[in-house]
Amino acid sequence: MAPDEGSSAARRTGKGLNYFSFGYEGFVALAGLALVWQIASFFIPHFLFPSVPEIAARLFAIFTSWNSVADALATSARILAGLTGAFGSARFWPCRWRVRRLSSVTLTRC
Numbered sequence: 001m002a003p004d005e006g007s008s009a010a011r012r013t014g015k016g017l018n019y020f021s022f023g024y025e026g027f028v029a030l031a032g033l034a035l036v037w038q039i040a041s042f043f044i045p046h047f048l049f050p051s052v053p054e055i056a057a058r059l060f061a062i063f064t065s066w067n068s069v070a071d072a073l074a075t076s077a078r079i080l081a082g083l084t085g086a087f088g089s090a091r092f093w094p095c096r097w098r099v100r101r102l103s104s105v106t107l108t109r110c
Contacts, residue, residue: 034052041049050058062068 037049038052041051
């Protein structure tokens with residue numbers, strides 16, 4: 001059997017890993033988690049474990065409010081700008097310090 005034959009056979013038969021499917025097991029796991037969470041919300045203080053309907057209502061309010069969406073977009077833009085600055089400065093200012101490991105970690109100047 002060729003090295004690629006097994007993976008292509010799995011793709012043809014539909015068996016194998018499919019990361020984007022949400023099958024029966026996923027539904028049962030989420031339903032079980034929601035059930036355990038709801039039961040815990042009866043016995044644990046409200047600020048630690050709000051009930052599942054309250055969580056759903058709050059998520060709906062967050063995703064339907066333009067202010068929340070604008071805040072999320074602004075935060076994403078700040079993160080992107082920070083990553084761009086970090087990678088850009090590393091690209092144009094290379095090798096300020098190099099870590100060299102022999103028997104212990106020492107910093108040496110490039």
